[in-house]
Amino acid sequence: MKEMTYSEAIRLAMTEEMRKDENIFIIGEDIGIYGGTFGVTKGMIDEFGEERIKDAPISEAAIVGAAAGAAVTGMRPIVELPFLDFITIGMDALVNQAAKMRYMFGGNEKVPMVVRLPGGSGTGAAAQHSQNLEAWFCHVPGLKVVAPSTPNDAKGLLKSSIRDDNPVVFIESKLLYNTTGMVEEDPEFTIPLGKADIKLEGSDISLITYGRMLKKALIVAKELAKENIYIEVIDLRTLAPLDKDTIIQSVKKTGRAIIVHEAVKTGGFGGEIVATIAESDAFDFLKAPIIRIAGVDIPIPHNKELEKAAVPSEKDIKAGIYRLLNK
Amino acid sequence: MDISKDILLEIYDRMVTTRFFSERINEFFIKGIMHGTTHLSVGEEASGVASCMALDKGDYTTSTHRGHSHAIGRGMEVIKIMAELFGKVTGCSKGKGGSMHLADFDKGHLGSNGVVGGGFAIATGAALTQKMKDTGKIVLCFFGDGASNEGSFHESLNMASVWKLPVIFFCENNLYGVSTPVSKSMNIKDVAVRAKSYGIPSYIIDGNDAVEVYKTTREAAKYCRSGQGPVIIEAKTYRYLGHSKSDECEYRCAEEVNRWKKKDPIIIFKNYLIENNIANQIEIKRIEDKALKEIDLAVEFAKNSPNPPLNALTEDVYA
Ligand SMILES: Cc1ncc(C[n+]2csc(CCOP(=O)(O)OP(=O)(O)O)c2C)c(N)n1
Ligand SMILES: [Mg+2]
Numbered sequence: 001m002k003e004m005t006y007s008e009a010i011r012l013a014m015t016e017e018m019r020k021d022e023n024i025f026i027i028g029e030d031i032g033i034y035g036g037t038f039g040v041t042k043g044m045i046d047e048f049g050e051e052r053i054k055d056a057p058i059s060e061a062a063i064v065g066a067a068a069g070a071a072v073t074g075m076r077p078i079v080e081l082p083f084l085d086f087i088t089i090g091m092d093a094l095v096n097q098a099a100k101m102r103y104m105f106g107g108n109e110k111v112p113m114v115v116r117l118p119g120g121s122g123t124g125a126a127a128q129h130s131q132n133l134e135a136w137f138c139h140v141p142g143l144k145v146v147a148p149s150t151p152n153d154a155k156g157l158l159k160s161s162i163r164d165d166n167p168v169v170f171i172e173s174k175l176l177y178n179t180t181g182m183v184e185e186d187p188e189f190t191i192p193l194g195k196a197d198i199k200l201e202g203s204d205i206s207l208i209t210y211g212r213m214l215k216k217a218l219i220v221a222k223e224l225a226k227e228n229i230y231i232e233v234i235d236l237r238t239l240a241p242l243d244k245d246t247i248i249q250s251v252k253k254t255g256r257a258i259i260v261h262e263a264v265k266t267g268g269f270g271g272e273i274v275a276t277i278a279e280s281d282a283f284d285f286l287k288a289p290i291i292r293i294a295g296v297d298i299p300i301p302h303n304k305e306l307e308k309a310a311v312p313s314e315k316d317i318k319a320g321i322y323r324l325l326n327k
Numbered sequence: 328m329d330i331s332k333d334i335l336l337e338i339y340d341r342m343v344t345t346r347f348f349s350e351r352i353n354e355f356f357i358k359g360i361m362h363g364t365t366h367l368s369v370g371e372e373a374s375g376v377a378s379c380m381a382l383d384k385g386d387y388t389t390s391t392h393r394g395h396s397h398a399i400g401r402g403m404e405v406i407k408i409m410a411e412l413f414g415k416v417t418g419c420s421k422g423k424g425g426s427m428h429l430a431d432f433d434k435g436h437l438g439s440n441g442v443v444g445g446g447f448a449i450a451t452g453a454a455l456t457q458k459m460k461d462t463g464k465i466v467l468c469f470f471g472d473g474a475s476n477e478g479s480f481h482e483s484l485n486m487a488s489v490w491k492l493p494v495i496f497f498c499e500n501n502l503y504g505v506s507t508p509v510s511k512s513m514n515i516k517d518v519a520v521r522a523k524s525y526g527i528p529s530y531i532i533d534g535n536d537a538v539e540v541y542k543t544t545r546e547a548a549k550y551c552r553s554g555q556g557p558v559i560i561e562a563k564t565y566r567y568l569g570h571s572k573s574d575e576c577e578y579r580c581a582e583e584v585n586r587w588k589k590k591d592p593i594i595i596f597k598n599y600l601i602e603n604n605i606a607n608q609i610e611i612k613r614i615e616d617k618a619l620k621e622i623d624l625a626v627e628f629a630k631n632s633p634n635p636p637l638n639a640l641t642e643d644v645y646a
């Protein structure tokens with residue numbers, strides 16, 4: 001294991017896979033010399049050249065669409081968009097084309113592509129550069145959706161995403177890019193899609209989260225352990241396909257569930273998790289209603305204080321937990 | 328076409344105001360005292376300001392992520408722009424928008440935009456209103472060279488041309504979209520060539536020459552107002568600073584930057600004003616001093632303004 005940032009782990013995953021398989025290339029805006037909006041592909045052009053680190057015109061509809069076209073004809077493209085928000089322009093290609101080709105054509109095609117999207121707020125870039133739209137993607141059968149929260153998960157999951165024969169939306173949290181962690185160096189190390197990870201075991205409450213909220217959840221869990229409240233922190237890692245088993249088993253054990261995500265609450269992925277629990281036999285084990293702690297239902301504001309208030313804080317998570325325990 | 332002294336001096340005023348404003352913002356970002364990000368127009372003041380000055384009252388503008396020159400060019404209050412960048416409640420967007428979201432609907436400025444290419448269709452729709460209501464007003468739609476590779480550019484130009492809508496599509500071609508030179512993002516040298524496929528007229532002009540920018544925009548506006556449809560103006564210009572904060576500019580050489588600095592739009596215009604006896608050194612100095620003072624006051628105002636109250640968080644999501 002080696003210590004590296006989330007950003008470096010993503011770069012390493014792509015680099016290792018590209019060394020092995022020359023059908024893999026990256027397509028995006030300013031990913032060459034510039035290294036991408038968040039510097040993730042910095043230096044990769046030196047090893048792989050312009051053909052495989054492909055700077056595209058500012059044409060998201062064609063970037064995502066061309067990736068789909070390349071994918072069905074033998075290539076394995078990785079798309080990088082500057083901000084998740086701009087996938088709206090590539091949405092036809094992703095939703096109506098890439099996600100449906102296999103099923104529509106009777107299972108005769110494979111669409112091996114990854115779309116990497118830096119999401120989330122916290123940089124002050126305001127409403128059009130800060131969204132968390134993962135729930136949209138999860139609502140489209142045919143897409144897989146991954147949202148890693150640690151450098152090691154990012155590496156292992158990105159490698160699996162690249163090797164997967166389906167379109168994978170890989171959501172990177174931009175506030176995590178500079179966070180560090182220990183990462184497996186073995187080029188054959190991968191983490192399977194569709195498997196949640198219990199980041200902390202506990203007996204009292206199941207806290208289900210993903211992406212940047214994991215850090216806050218772990219801090220809260222450690223603090224509450226001092227008050228003899230033991231929280232089990234589940235990091236979903238992949239949202240589609242969803243690891244329902246891990247969630248259900250945990251809730252059966254604890255009898256209480258709280259879901260934490262950065263995205264706005266209404267129509268958010270948390271609702272899907274609540275439904276998953278409610279529809280399962282874990283329902284009978286519930287000692288309290290399920291709680292969601294999520295983003296406020298607003299576009300992200302520029303002002304720093306408001307921006308902070310728009311997403312769950314450690315205090316919000318703690319308050320939710322006390323509510324769950326009737327404290 | 329004669330341009331009155333008042334207008335010429337106002338153009339100069341707004342150009343230097345834009346320059347001083349941008350330099351001050353750049354300082355704040357270097358010092359790390361400003362939240363968010365910004366895209367500065369240093370070097371592009373003539374194209375952004377003189378074009379806006381060529382509009383009539385009641386005309387509209389749509390702007391881009393690099394929109395400070397347009398906001399100042401449209402006569403928005405500098406204190407409100409500054410306060411917006413500081414995220415203060417006194418800002419033009421109540422602190423919720425920041426550098427990329429400046430608007431003043433009363434002045435016809437429909438706003439800058441965080442989405443590249445986001446303005447094309449908005450401008451087209453605003454021009455449709457002018458046509459349907461027969462207002463005689465026009466829309467000036469700013470965009471960058473890079474933005475002309477978005478599908479929305481082509482869809483909007485086609486629509487505006489077939490419906491003969493009164494909109495000037497004004498390209499500030501600064502040779503790059505972030506790090507990508509025009510030569511690597513399109514198979515033509517001039518964005519204006521694209522006008523041909525929509526059967527509309529186009530101009531290619533020196534975007535660093537305020538007088539040429541003003542005159543061309545006036546002429547194009549007249550054409551639009553006469554009901555003949557849209558026009559493209561392509562103004563060749565250059566940005567001196569990085570694309571946004573923290574850009575090392577590794578994709579271009581210092582020699583290129585210096586070559587453009589020799590064609591500085593403010594110096595060119597200042598010389599024009601003096602050589603043509605429109606203004607003397609003292610008048611010029613007075614305008615510059617006034618602009619600097621305005622920026623100082625704006626900074627004071629912004630710093631002393633309150634943050635938006637926490638209950639503003641959920642306000643204004645719906646009308
Ligand atoms: C739809 C969309 N794609 C990508 C971006 C990221 N981005 C911001 S500015 C920019 C370059 C725009 O280039 P150009 O239109 O030439 O304007 P300039 O910045 O040179 O003024 C890019 C790619 C964005 N904001 N929106
Ligand atoms: Mg440009």
